[in-house]
Amino acid sequence: MAEASDFFRNRTVLITGGCGFIGSNLARRLVEDGARVTVVDNLAPRSGGRIENLAGVMDRLAFRRFDLKESSQFTDVFQRQEFVFCLAGATSHADSMRFPGDDLDRNCRAPLAVLESLRRVNPTARIVATSTRQVYGRPQSLPVDESHPLRPVDVNGIHMQAAENYYRLYHELHDLKSVCLRLTNTYGPRMHLGRCCHGFVSVFFRQALLGQPIELFGGGEQRRDFNYVDDVVEALLAAARLEPNEHRVFNLGHDEPQSVRAFAEIVCETVGGSATSVDFPTERRAIDVGEYWGSYERFHQAAGWRPQVALRDGIERTATYYLSEAKELGVAPAPPFTGTLRVSAFSSSPAR
């Protein structure tokens, strides 16, 4: 990928939500590629943004802490950026049902403020924004491609759909060029393992690392597709290199859909521990989309992207991170720490 890496050398790049899971992985990669990176993050308690995620690269990037809703007060940050990766936002489906106004702020008001700022001070910036498979709601057919109807089943999906529409509209009306990527379940180093705010992938790693049984709602038989974060970073970079005449929306995805149970079992085999079936909580079942996997064929055609990391390989890399590097940083798993890290259980042979 030498050619692709050179593409961003000395380019000015802004990453919103750059202390979060995917944002920090992207920031680290772009720093390595020689880009001039600015990270914006408000490090809000319920977000996944943590300054530790940028450990080791903080002196090679610019960091600004503010709430993107207030972007109009920080327009200097948006000036002279050639690329803007809009990764900030709330991602928890369950939280969006409990705190819909917070989800509205983070997924609608904030991107609207960013777009308005870019329109005023930097309309030639190239924008790549992350969206979610949740905009589709429950699949009518599988794999889901981008022509599938949008019928979100939670507040988060509604707001992400609105945000996608903002990017399209500002592209069409104000010529702010943008691409949206609809992410599916993403996992890997630096995902937030806190108690709240995040999806089952994080929860499973947290439970395994704490030596607790992984709880599979309703048995976990529904299949999903999973992208390792490095593949998502590659997708974001590939999306930024596109030069679309019109706003484009692309699915990510993986050729290897697996049941939630299978995912948990590989985590157990890698980290140690066991999985157990529990009743599907009513309020979770109500917003669960069931089986989902997406077709990324449109993005492959446009950008050549394919996921490179197989599920087991990605899970092993993730486990390595949390069992060594992150542990040294004191960021895994998040407190309260009530179990014992089964470091001895980390081996290439199954632990169960």
Added chain:
Amino acid sequence: MAEASDFFRNRTVLITGGCGFIGSNLARRLVEDGARVTVVDNLAPRSGGRIENLAGVMDRLAFRRFDLKESSQFTDVFQRQEFVFCLAGATSHADSMRFPGDDLDRNCRAPLAVLESLRRVNPTARIVATSTRQVYGRPQSLPVDESHPLRPVDVNGIHMQAAENYYRLYHELHDLKSVCLRLTNTYGPRMHLGRCCHGFVSVFFRQALLGQPIELFGGGEQRRDFNYVDDVVEALLAAARLEPNEHRVFNLGHDEPQSVRAFAEIVCETVGGSATSVDFPTERRAIDVGEYWGSYERFHQAAGWRPQVALRDGIERTATYYLSEAKELGVAPAPPFTGTLRVSAFSSSPAR
């Protein structure tokens, strides 16, 4: 309609935006039908809400002034209401592009706060909410029915689509029963004739009443459908009488689509004055949907509703209101008043 009228006698009814154009017409009708009406309106300067719109019925209803975003502080208003008509909101497409955050507050945060309040204190209320044909964007085929793809071309349409999704979601997840009506161009007494905030229908009446030429952007050849406000009020009442098992969305519409120019000409013939073609302002053309008329067949099948008022009849009734009753109230046309009311031009014979 005696039977229908009796339906609401002594029923408790809340109307948000009840001082606005459609809200006040609905409030007046429900007061006449013997309902126990509560109106909420914040009478914000840029909204269409004016207390004068309730002249003559204020002593027969309860009025509460607050911003619906703050609904959680006024939950007493939402208790014991059998019906809730959610008519508050921003309707200007042009304003939504200039002040997108304001549109977000009024069309997303406010209904979300109302739904959250109802969920907490009155989950059995029956909800009727108004939406807009703008959620469709530019029609791919005509007439537009409810299965037409949604691709809004302005911020207002994006937010109204999100709001429709809230109502669907709260119906599906929290059993808050609701119906959404997608309104097309509505006209009639009590529409706001101020300088800003509103669509061409209001502007045309304002210009004619001020003795100014009606300005037709690009000649006004695009056809639209127009509903007289009494027909919309009937539709709202019919929607409230439905007992849907699932959330429903219905178009309104009219069998008599007419060009914008034809509409203006009837206004001129009725009020006096003339129409002239002007260049389509760039920022308006960008968000114009072109030709639009909708099929209301689904709503007719479900509720028996059909528009009863022909265009010329409706325009004449509207002119009568503005040339007599509203003038006495000092509400037509809105200041600044720079022309001369051509009262003498109001006659049943064409004035041009």
